[in-house]
Amino acid sequence: MSTVSVFISENIKELLQFLRSISFSKAIRVGIAVTLPVLIGLRFGYLEIGLALSFGAFWSSPSDVIGSFRHKKFGILMSATLIMIVSFIKGYLDVELWLLLPILGLITFAIALISVYGFRASLISFSGLMAFVLSFSLESELEIYQYALLLGAGGLWYLLLSKVWYRINPKAETEEFLSETYLLTAEFIETRGKLMDPNEDHEKLQSQLLKLQSDLTTNHETLREILILSRKASGWSNYQNRRLLIFAQLIEMLETAIANPVNYDRMDALFRAHPQYVKRFQDLIFEMSAQLRLMFEAGNDSRKLPKNATMNQCFEKVRHEVALLRETEYYEEYLMLQNLLGYQEKQSEKLKRIKWLLGDHELAETDLIDRKKARRFIVPQDYDPSLYFRSFSFKSAIFRHSVRLAVTVMIGYALGSIFAFQNPYSILLIIIVIMRPSYGLTRNRAKDRMIGTLIGGAIAFGVVFLIQDPYVYAIMGIISLVIAISLVQKNYKASATFITLSVVFIYAILIPDVSSLIKFRILDTLVGAGLSYAALLWLWPTWEFTDIKDSIIKSVNANKDFLNKITAYYQLKGHIPTSYNIARKQAFLETSNLSSAFQRMTQEPKSKQRNIDKIYELVVLNHDFLASMASLSTYIKHYDTTEASERFIAATEKIEYNLERVVQCLQNKTCDGMIISPENKRFFEASKIINLTSKDKEALRGFQEAHLVWEQLEWLYSTSGQMLKLTESMELN
Template sequence: MGSTHFTKSVLTVIAVITPLAIGITTGYSEIGVAICFGAFWCNPSDVHGSLKHKVYGILFSAALVMVVSFIGGYLHYSPWLSVIILGVVSFAISMISAYGFRASLISFSGLLALVISFAHTPDQLKIYEFSLLVGLGGMWYLALSLLWYKINPKGQTEEVLYETIGNTGKLLKKRGKLIGKKANRKKLKKSLFLLQSELTEQHNTLREILILSRKNSGISVYNGKRVLVLAQLIEMLENAGANPVNYLKMDEQFQGYPEFAKLFQHIISEMAEQLQMIAVIGNKPTKIPNHNKLKTLFNDLDSKIQELGDIKDAQAYEAFIMFHNFLEYQEKQFDKIKRIKWLLSDHDVASEEFIDKEILKHFLISQDYSPRILLRNLSFRSTIFRHSLRMAITLMIGFVLGNLFSFQNAYWILLTIILIMRPNYGLTKARSKDRTVGTIIGGLIATVIVFLVQDVYAYAILALISFVIALSMLQKNYKASAIYVTLSIVFIYGILQPDVMTVIQYRILDTLLGAVLSYLGFLFLWPSWSFQEIRKDVVKSVEANRTYLSEIANFYIHKGNVPTSYRLARKNAFLETSNLSSAFQRMTQEPHSKQKNLNEIYQLVELNHNFLSSLASWSIYIQHHTTTEASERLNNIITKIDENLESVLKMLSIDAADKQVINLDEVISFEKQLPKFQSEEVNLSADDSHKYKRNHQEEQLIWEQLRWLYSLSVNMMKLTSSL
């Protein structure tokens, strides 16, 4: 109830009902309806992000719906000319989506305005007057949105921040389940890929909200603290994927010492629960959990690992080194959690601790609004172009069928199409199903209520409640939202006309036809299948990992402070790997006949994740420890790994896909020559001082990671050569 989705839905209802009520009571109902439409159509572009982007989004929506309602006002004079105008205008509006997520919502506002133009023709107002009032409605919604922002400026930030903290807790919990040999590891990894993608998106949203707020208003203690919390959460995402070695190697050690697997799982689970507890309590510093339980768990585990290190046995010593390294990763997570708790409490933060906003600006993902973007997408190679053409033709078919068979409300067919049809198959299919099921369930519930209740005032109250719930659930649960949308429409018609059962019948028929047209439209009108696009996502992910590898190697060689380019490379590596996971997830939702090379693509996705995880392990270690000088042999291995990645990129390029030949004998020969940490060769009777063990920890971790990175890069080469 306290979410921004709910408050936004209440705000929308106020923006819609107020001008409508004033218009009806003063005898200017058409003016009220026009302002009401303008406010409602601008609602979709009001999404999470900076205030500046929110204002620009609503302003562009207001301008677009004003122009579209002007064009739509003339669509009633010639039905067949209307079909052509509908197709051209809907195509043009859909192409706006080429400019990113917020632009796609502005595009949706324009499509809504276009479709509703078929349902409403002003009688007393001239078309240009109606259009101007629609634009005024957009300004009215913007004014309300800004007023709410002034009343509750922290609401959006708090919601996204605590959702991110909660999801970070979920990520840790899932990571903990990977420890030890698990039969469902493949399933766990798939869910981790999705959760990591969601977290990466939330990090980007928080960056935009917090960094642009600081940019516009200078240093704020509140924002400064939240930026520092975000920095901890980003590093926790990196730490979460870090392991001192690959999972197979860890499995061997945990199999020999199973009690340590349970101890590590217990610690990770407790850290996850504390994060989720913080997410639930929200901004209540006094209820933040203390560190006592985690301190005890860490002390107990550390003691047991030290006992293992005292055993004069090669296998035990190797396990000691590995467990000690893994413990240090968990201690880094604990440090981040302690820092988050401290920042969310009432403690003061010195101004010098705040991150320089000039540095922060580099981490924002800026959207290019150049006309070149639109021109570049005017091609059948563009997913947006094909989607726009598909949308236009499907709307034209829906319009013709609605008029040929005299549907009671033909525009409902068009509304269903723009609500369901999306650029990818999986989402279009899911929305078709959810919309249909939701409408049928909503229709059945409405039928029962209409039989039992015969009171227009009750209908008005139920319509209002249903509408608020429908809007608040739109992003979270589309099927439930469709149920409440149907209820609100039926109750509104119940007030306006006595034959409600006919309305329910046509509502279901129109939705079914719109859903079928959307689904068939995607299948037969220039469909965009993921196997045609995923190669680009793999390339971007490999390139980002390669850049991150280069930055880590440079830092390891030259030491000193962590440069901004290093952190940017890390951000891009996680972002592109997350995008690759999302692309693969879309591929799994498509028909089996279109899932070409699915197993190989999954292996590539997993290899990229493992490569990033290994980079993160190395990165964290060298950031928090004083390391030895980089040897010439280490530089040679890094060069070889980089060359392997370069070969992968060459093979993924269309022109060279069939020209690259791998010399496997040479690759295997080099891999055999790679140094390996041998616990049997360690002189266990020597002075086992802290420095002595620390050198072995570095040796074990660095060389194991380099061997693992080389092996992963070779496997990528083999896979891409076979695709």
């Protein structure tokens, strides 16, 4: 009974969380924006006007995505403008099929290419394509210009509703993304803790870690935009200041979680011989992970925040166990564990700082973050009009996708017209919704769309067979639309099911032969999905192996720049410069982008997965390189270190030189004979020799610093050398 109760409780909790989510909130907003004009139009006898406003609102809604409201406003206005233009053009496209097809292809291409301006632009493009395609199905008694203007007015109506919604609850997006970041950080820390156990499946955990880091980096980028660019007319609020400071701590937690001692063989040997150390450290790490999850559940209620008592007890046990190693033959391992313990202490300080910020405490002037400096972390999108025309090249993935989409739309409409499909435009809509630039995403969406349509069609047929009430159809159609929109990002298969239900219920009010509608709906979906999949395989396909080289180069260069900033900071110390934090952000971002590129590659056909084992090894090495830099930077930032020696500077120069050779090898394949110099290897081994026999308490910190710094430098040099050897052996051109 208790198991059943727990199951029910967890599902109710998930349901309530879903109902409070911004995805569901947006779906409700779209539902109101679509239904209210129709209801008012019906009430006062202006149904045509109500429908036009509803369509304008619905087609403008895709660009209403997470981010600053200023960017949302820009996106919705641009969507409304594009919708007006394409609907006006479509109104005069009453021409023969042989002439309509090339015009259809040209307009589709022109709209699709707008995606070169970034993610939000791709949603504006999607709005324009959806409006253009669905205009083929609409016949209005209004004049063409009147109808187009009303569609634009519908976009403004949706913008007004969004503005009101935002004013009612301006904190919703910030709180949801912060909460999600708590959970992702907790899972990341927990996975790092599991990796300490030498008996765990390290390859599986490493893959999970790469995926989590990619998700976290994406969340961080979104939070930066929300917190740094979202500004009220009255200036920055205390709430925004606190959340920005919490966000800064979460970023630091990610870096600290990645940091680790690097002599894995010696550490694994110690952990196998003395498993109690694994247990103690894991208990501590898992407790910090659990505290982040409790902070997620607490929300804004400071009374529910977790206490520090359990975490402090875990620290006491770890300190006691580590201290026992000091008088043994494992003195070097003792230094490694002492450094690892230091990382966890810094991690706990960040946790306590977040809890303090979530409480009701006054912020000091020194706590506040310089907004001008913070804006440097946001990379502005280039909206230069010339970028659109510079993209006219088959080297551009967006250009190839736009051409592919245009040709597929032409083929789809020709098939729908020649073979007398009930609604040829339905095939076009499926193509536009399913087809994406990447193979894996298109394949998954095609599969999910077909399965969702079949399930939705079966359910709709059963409901319509049992119920013949247009009012019930209308209510169920609206409910299905809201659920479909709220699930688009979370579960596309379920979303496709509810989209089918919504379409069938709405059409059931107008068309008596519902079984025929369902049959053609399924047929349109199968044809559209099949064409999309075939086009991605045979029409100027974009395979990840052709572009992953650029992702590797960007990540290696970002790591090299971060190492350069760490070296500079070690020499100067003092206040951490903004350029250092920007370099760190870029290193994490590019490493995540490389991991994402590799994940996309694994979803492609086996014949297109060239050098996949070596690329995976390179991705892992690149991540290990970043982890080692995180260890070095965390130690340098949080401890009083000695002055950087000439040997330290010489060592980092050798590592940077290796990375330069990796990039050179990738760019022009001039890497023949690039081997690791024996002299350099001896240099690192000689520099690493430190006095591990002295037990002088005052010398301990110096030994710790020398041990950690030279361990990390030797590891960085070794890792960069392995990356160089791998790069030599790969064919990426």
